[in-house]
Amino acid sequence: MQIDQTRFRLKPDQFFPAEQKKDLIVLHFTAGTTASGAHATWITPVNGRQQRVATAYVVDLDGTVYEFFPPSDWAYHLGMKTGNPGWIQDKRSIGIEIVNPGPLKAVGDALHWYPQNFGVEWCKKTDAKKYVAANYRGYDFYAAFPEAQQEAVRELVAQLADRFSIPKLLPPEKKRTAFDPGFFQQFQGIASHQNLRADKVDIGPAWDWAALAARLQRS
Numbered sequence: 436m437q438i439d440q441t442r443f444r445l446k447p448d449q450f451f452p453a454e455q456k457k458d459l460i461v462l463h464f465t466a467g468t469t470a471s472g473a474h475a476t477w478i479t480p481v482n483g484r485q486q487r488v489a490t491a492y493v494v495d496l497d498g499t500v501y502e503f504f505p506p507s508d509w510a511y512h513l514g515m516k517t518g519n520p521g522w523i524q525d526k527r528s529i530g531i532e533i534v535n536p537g538p539l540k541a542v543g544d545a546l547h548w549y550p551q552n553f554g555v556e557w558c559k560k561t562d563a564k565k566y567v568a569a570n571y572r573g574y575d576f577y578a579a580f581p582e583a584q585q586e587a588v589r590e591l592v593a594q595l596a597d598r599f600s601i602p603k604l605l606p607p608e609k610k611r612t613a614f615d616p617g618f619f620q621q622f623q624g625i626a627s628h629q630n631l632r633a634d635k636v637d638i639g640p641a642w643d644w645a646a647l648a649a650r651l652q653r654s
């Protein structure tokens with residue numbers, strides 16, 4: 436698959452250029468609508484310091500895959516306050532951010548996303564391809580992932596699992612939506628941010644785990 440390794444490449448002080456043993460892939464969504472937005476946030480210093488917050492990959496709405504830094508290296512991407520001594524969970528995992536606005540709120544005949552306190556329209560309720568209606572952690576609607584984008588993520592996950600010998604294993608079905616640090620601190624395979632943080636809603640109910648499982652069984 437085509438991977439763009441130049442457009443949003445981070446500088447060495449914007450991640451940790453140090454190879455790690457990888458046994459986990461963590462899926463995120465950006466809670467935004469562009470890869471460039473994630474890039475702009477990550478390269479902006481706070482109090483004059485680079486934050487080194489990023490994921491190795493960002494997959495855009497059209498399925499374009501951007502490599503921000505080598506997947507063998509690491510950056511902060513989990514933000515765990517406990518159960519992460521020496522940032523071991525960030526180090527052992529490869530983060531993939533999927534461009535997606537995330538949770539939506541119903542406002543009249545429309546669904547709105549985050550900015551300005553859910554003041555920005557994402558789609559009309561009649562545009563069924565653009566969202567999924569499912570309650571998860573306090574929200575009733577989530578933005579859909581376009582098929583081309585999901586296909587690109589599946590391909591990327593399969594390739595990374597091969598390259599780093601990461602088990603092609605999804606969490607058991609009843610654990611996929613759960614915050615269960617005891618389980619996921621040991622889990623090797625493909626998980627998502629919501630498994631490691633109670634206050635996160637990514638990857639959310641719009642993600643198609645069954646299609647990812649089918650792709651991983653094939654390879």
Ligand SMILES: [Zn+2]
Nearest residue numbers: 463464628637
């Ligand atoms: Zn996340």
